[in-house]
Amino acid sequence: MTRPLLFSAFVMNTASHILHGLWRRPDARQIDFDSLDLWIDLARTVERGNFDLLFFADVAGLYDEFQRSHHKFIESGLQIPSNDPAVLLSALASHTEHLGLAITSNILQEHPFQFSRKMSTLDHASKGRIAWNIVTNIQRNGARNFGQELTEHDERYEWADEYVTVAYKLWEGSWDEGALLRNRDTGVFADVDRVHKIHHEGKRYRVEGPHLVAPSPQRTPVLFQAGSSEAGMRFAARHAEAQFLVAPRPEVAGDVIRSTRALMAESGRRPEDLLVFQGLTFAVGSTEEEVRRVDRQLDEEIDTEAMIAHLSGAAGVDFTGHTMDTPLREITTEGSRGILHMVRAAVVDREPTVRDIGVLAGRASRVSGTPEQIADALEAWQRVGVDGVNVMNATIPGTYTEFIDHVMPVLQRRGLARRDPPSGTLRHQLFGRDRLPDTHPAARFRNAF
């Protein structure tokens, strides 16, 4: 039986998020990311187009240096400037009705007391449409912007575990149901017996409480997570309600989904309490010839060197001393094995070079085809257990208007996309309930104080 997929517009408050160089296109409005109107227009567009979510990525600093400097990042606008996404959400909420609004927030960026308060306020302001993509910091510069050095990988997840624990205590445990009375007759605003300090004492945080915000429609925002490492998957299995993948092929996604679901069972959670979103870019044409043209144009216009710089920063592959024409066999850096393997598999008719990495990165998550072919491809992703698509963009708003105008109708015809607007909180839209289920680790703090 075909179920509708979920659709998320994956963006960042910056000029060059994933497909670098495309801000140069004349219709690329993402260079005006400073403008609130750009984001309001986009939110309204994707809501009308039956998307479920507008999802903001984020960073806490520059990526690690490429060719011994941060020049390439600044020159290409590669996630720098990068504006705060959280402060846009109230404007987006006020101009939409039911669109989910997800932000990435790094546990490095804010103290959990302040972060929890901010998210609760936004959940109230949006009538329960907020989601949080929990990330740990992978940037050396990010750490140094906050007076720290980069934390060890596994230790980062221990830190994240304490961070979400503080947030859960504030969101789920500090205010009991019914604590807020607002009784004009008696003059009692809140019931003191149902408002609690949390007295958290942990390795990194001491937080007295109570939470400054009364329970919002969802209490805890919908929890996203994107880690694909062993520790990241364990964290997702324990905490996440939605997982964001960028798997190279459906089978790979299928493997990750099976592993995560198995880990969920170990944590006492039900597999259906996690939704999986695959990140994809699209090259859409009405004929196969047009598809080939769109595809070729993307290959030509994507800034290959910027793609490599981004990979270098995010995956820790150091290309210092190499040019774009250096043969791959001369690259011996740690952490490059997976990438090099993929390039060697893709380029078989000649000696692959560094440039081929960038070209491949620009194509990695691309689905090229007519609307019907794209629907076929999405069905293949759905068959391995993917619940939704995180639509990454070439241009804003072009990628989304094109997808909505040309692909969405075909998906709707096939039952692969919903036709009617949903209602209620985001968690209600996704799971049919406003609050986290009892099997979620946050639930243990209900009535605990």
Add this chain to the structure above:
Amino acid sequence: MTRPLLFSAFVMNTASHILHGLWRRPDARQIDFDSLDLWIDLARTVERGNFDLLFFADVAGLYDEFQRSHHKFIESGLQIPSNDPAVLLSALASHTEHLGLAITSNILQEHPFQFSRKMSTLDHASKGRIAWNIVTNIQRNGARNFGQELTEHDERYEWADEYVTVAYKLWEGSWDEGALLRNRDTGVFADVDRVHKIHHEGKRYRVEGPHLVAPSPQRTPVLFQAGSSEAGMRFAARHAEAQFLVAPRPEVAGDVIRSTRALMAESGRRPEDLLVFQGLTFAVGSTEEEVRRVDRQLDEEIDTEAMIAHLSGAAGVDFTGHTMDTPLREITTEGSRGILHMVRAAVVDREPTVRDIGVLAGRASRVSGTPEQIADALEAWQRVGVDGVNVMNATIPGTYTEFIDHVMPVLQRRGLARRDPPSGTLRHQLFGRDRLPDTHPAARFRNAF
């Protein structure tokens, strides 16, 4: 020569901000502070009513305990729940054209790297209409929500000095003028030679940079400060562009203004670079009889005990063991001298009690009168050097619609309020320039890195 005064609506994202108990009035919409629409409606109302600013107070926790518990605060909704004001601003900006949007942010709440990024993003989103009221933390519970104990008073201002220094470096020094190119032809988004790390190393903060946000219309938001202690006044004289007073009488305000301006000269700043706002509440009537009725109703409906609890929390007067009927002569707590003196001066016909403190607190900043009498009173405040009024509310939106409908026309007729909407950034509206003047301490970081 009469100059127009500036008008600021002083509010808080909570039910009971200053005049406690009045949320019980049937028309008090402030009990719906969770609702974004309340704040959007208010922002539009005061903008149409020729107010210059919507100004949010804030706290980082509960006030200190009253009668050995936090019961009274929670029961009265006294600044708890208290939602984050900062995340409302983009919605308010998107529904207004020129209204200034000021938030209070405690240096305890956010790391200056993240805070500076948030404010720059908001300054972009609002096209330069953001102001920041710099506060240090005075709440024991606030400190404990962030894993700390209360910092010594003078040490708090040293901390604030480093905090604003980090912010100034990011706002004024990290990106030179002209660094952002967004050149579609050359593919150069920003000029690497004009973007700088700040490498701040101080007592509390180490921040590498660069700032993640390119220069916003005002770069540094308009800086407010409210400290009236010696250290607070020195801080205001050095950093503030606007000072918020709640002086009991015009002459007292005049003294503070003279002292602050003298201190400004010591810092090499010009006296005209600081605007002073006096906080006032109003009891308006069309006849003297109606004024008396409105006045009496306020006295009756203000929650006197909550006023005392608030004073107790904010001014450190401990009333433990005393009832509302305890004679004042039995109160011997530190920090109470000024308050007790005021009450003794006001209540001369009988033995003053604790209750009288609350009654007086409810009346302290009140101007009662017909619109003409109120205009007279505001002229008296203007004569001592006050530039603007921070209008504190009994009800939202009632206090503001009443002021706009009945008092504003009289003020406009007398030249005490402007008639035409201003344009440009908030700093342009207030000072005729978009950026801080060269004499401000932030200016030394321009082109410094």
